[in-house]
Amino acid sequence: QVQLVQSGAEVKKPGASVKVSCKTSGYTFTGYYIHWVRQAPGQGLEWMGWINPHSGDTNYPQKFQGRVTMTRDTSISTVYMELSRLISDDTAVYYCARLGASRHFDFWGQGTLVTVSS
Amino acid sequence: EIVLTQSPGTLSLSPGERATLSCRASQSVSSSYLAWYQQKPGQALRLLIYGASSRATGIPDRFSGSGSGTDFTLTISRLEPEDFAVYYCQQYGNSPLFTFGPGTKVDIK
Numbered sequence: 001q002v003q004l005v006q007s008g009a010e011v012k013k014p015g016a017s018v019k020v021s022c023k024t025s026g027y028t029f030t031g032y033y034i035h036w037v038r039q040a041p042g043q044g045l046e047w048m049g050w051i052n053p054h055s056g057d058t059n060y061p062q063k064f065q066g067r068v069t070m071t072r073d074t075s076i077s078t079v080y081m082e083l084s085r086l087i088s089d090d091t092a093v094y095y096c097a098r099l100g101a102s103r104h105f106d107f108w109g110q111g112t113l114v115t116v117s118s
Numbered sequence: 119e120i121v122l123t124q125s126p127g128t129l130s131l132s133p134g135e136r137a138t139l140s141c142r143a144s145q146s147v148s149s150s151y152l153a154w155y156q157q158k159p160g161q162a163l164r165l166l167i168y169g170a171s172s173r174a175t176g177i178p179d180r181f182s183g184s185g186s187g188t189d190f191t192l193t194i195s196r197l198e199p200e201d202f203a204v205y206y207c208q209q210y211g212n213s214p215l216f217t218f219g220p221g222t223k224v225d226i227k
Binding site for chain 2: 047100106
């Protein structure tokens with residue numbers, strides 16, 4: 001069965017960086033794009049970009065360009081999302097999600113809480 | 119940017135009742151690219167509907183989606199206890215490529 005398992009919660013200070021992992025299994029890793037979506041406390045869902053696990057190509061919305069980096073390690077079917085220059089507004093649960101054929105997210109990770117606090 | 123608005127913000131219903139959730143887009147959305155998700159506390163999001171009306175694998179037939187253009191609807195024909203959750207719509211389109219609605223909470227009356 002398809003699974004996306006994320007790394008554990010993180011606490012970071014303002015200005016620091018955080019790197020969250022998403023280990024996939026149950027399907028061909030290079031066959032599906034992986035996206036990242038975040039949800040601030042009590043807020044809705046915000047799309048952060050995607051990575052093509054086959055080529056390593058990425059696409060980030062303007063809001064996150066220059067601050068987010070998505071990478072992958074094909075040997076362990078894992079993708080990573082690194083967010084730099086953290087501010088308190090980056091406190092959120094970060095999700096990885098697999099993109100299906102109709103531009104929907106068919107499987108999601110369990111989420112990783114990142115808390116930014118001095 | 120396409121903005122999705124969901125209504126109502128909260129829907130208070132009893133088990134067995136019908137739930138009708140609305141998702142309205144600021145511009146026309148391709149029906150092929152409108153999806154609905156369910157979120158429960160502490161759980162991963164779950165895809166319910168894609169392509170506006172296609173049920174995802176394993177989703178009970180009490181869930182149905184409809185609509186086109188700027189108006190889409192998720193209907194739960196008879197609420198089961200496990201259906202009380204938050205529901206989000208999502209579209210794929212112009213920059214940013216993916217946007218979500220603010221969600222509708224379905225809670226027990």
